[in-house]
Amino acid sequence: MYKHLLVPVDGTDLAERAMQAGIDLARQLDASITAFIAEPPAPAPSPGRGALHYARDLEQYNQEVAQHAQGVLGSFKQLAAQAGVPFNGVHAQAHRIDEAIADTAREHGCDMIVMATHGRGLFGEMLFGSRTKGVMALTSLPLLVLH
Numbered sequence: 001m002y003k004h005l006l007v008p009v010d011g012t013d014l015a016e017r018a019m020q021a022g023i024d025l026a027r028q029l030d031a032s033i034t035a036f037i038a039e040p041p042a043p044a045p046s047p048g049r050g051a052l053h054y055a056r057d058l059e060q061y062n063q064e065v066a067q068h069a070q071g072v073l074g075s076f077k078q079l080a081a082q083a084g085v086p087f088n089g090v091h092a093q094a095h096r097i098d099e100a101i102a103d104t105a106r107e108h109g110c111d112m113i114v115m116a117t118h119g120r121g122l123f124g125e126m127l128f129g130s131r132t133k134g135v136m137a138l139t140s141l142p143l144l145v146l147h
Contacts, residue, residue: 002142003031006110008101008135010037011072014146018116019076021146023083025114032086034108035076038100039065041093065093098134105141113139116146 007022009015019035026033042061073089080087090108094100105113117132132145 002029002112004108004110004112005029005031005033006036006101006105006108006113006141007033007076008036008038008097008104008113008115008131009072009076011068014116015072017146018114019079021116021144022114023080023085025144026080026085027083032088033076033080034088034090034104034110035073035080036101036104037069037072037089037091038094038097039069039091040097041095062093066091096134098131098138101131101135102138105139110141112142112144114144114146 005022005026007018009018022033022035025031042058045057069091073091077087077089088108090104092100092104101113101115104110113135115132115135132143136143
């Protein structure tokens with residue numbers, strides 16, 4: 001059956017549902033979890049901003065992103081440890097979050113992806129896109145979608 005789950009998270013309440021569902025499923029299957037959080041890369045420098053200022057802004061942005069990711073993954077790790085589920089946390093910066101999720105699943109040998117969806121509807125998907133649909137298009141792995 002499934003032995004290695006990828007659970008993408010982002011620190012929202014919806015992601016907490018994915019964490020708990022992933023842990024519950026991993027415990028039932030005697031599987032491990034790789035948690036993944038992808039953050040957008042730093043924005044481009046503003047016109048008129050010097051290279052020194054941008055480098056400082058970039059460093060601060062990268063520190064904030066890393067702290068956020070470590071906080072989210074740390075909480076997930078703690079929940080997994082309490083449940084006795086083997087856990088690995090990974091974070092990255094990526095322009096295309098759906099591609100980063102599919103790539104991480106492949107790179108870490110996951111055999112199922114467990115993720116939550118906002119379920120925004122047709123208009124919301126047109127406006128914001130659907131990471132879940134993007135992941136479905138990019139992987140052949142089974143995908144458990146929580147709504």
